[in-house]
Amino acid sequence: MNDASAHELSEAASQTDATLRQVLADVLGLSQDRVDDFTTETGLFGYLPELDSMAVAGLLTEIEDRLDIVIDDDEVDGEMLETFGALLAFCKAKIQG
């Protein structure tokens, strides 16, 4: 991989990170500051009581629209939704195919 394509990949990765934070801000009604504080260990499904199955369904559908990916049924599990880091890693892997 040359430097230019490595740079493009890291640009795309930081864009994915920002988009995911924005979707979470919209779903959870949090300020930008609050979601900027999310770390890879920040707990999501199972940690935030307001994040019920309907909210998670909306979250995933919105992620699909904004990142232009399709999330299959069998990819949706507790592990992928457990933390911000896990969801971000999943989205990044999806985008890279």
Added chain:
Amino acid sequence: MNGWVIASWPSPQGDEYALAFDRSRTARLLVLSPLFDEANKTRHFIVEVMRRLDNAGIDCFLPDLPGCNESLAPLESQTLMGWLQAAAAAAKHFGATHVLAMRGGALVAPPLPGWRYAAQSGPSLMRALLRARMIASREAGTEETTEQLLAMARQNGIELAGYRLGPTLINEIMAVHLPDRLTEIAQADVGGGGLWLRAEPAFDAAQADALTAIIAKGLQA
């Protein structure tokens, strides 16, 4: 004076309620809320938009479609065709000149000029509901796929997010097209994140102001 009343209107299935701001003005807007769970999440927002429309000199009407909100009609026996007819009956009763249909509400908009706000296609609406059911089932230790659930729903109806939907409604939602005659208002035009996405119902004054301004400007044009 508050300006609003809970009005009654004759749906083909019997009388239903509507929230009405009616001062017999020229511009009369039928407001159609999103369907199912999103209707609850956006109710506060819609009512605040209607207050602002009233202040801007626009009469507006938010009908309860049969089986929805305060309606006593059973949801399970409702069809999209029935909702279309009911929305048309509400439009006629209130003398609506325009329509503002939000999200899935655009699927039942009567043939009036107007707007669809962040319109949601039928398959996209079903996908979110089926996915919510799949996630809830998986959490409870039952494996269901959205494909299996949809096949079952098309045959026998299904309960999704607490809403008991009949097979005709499911099949109609999967087949219907969004009306092209309505002008699309994208969430980006209103600003911020869509309030139907919120895990907890919320209200945003800036968004209500922005949506009202778009409608008021459009009605003056």
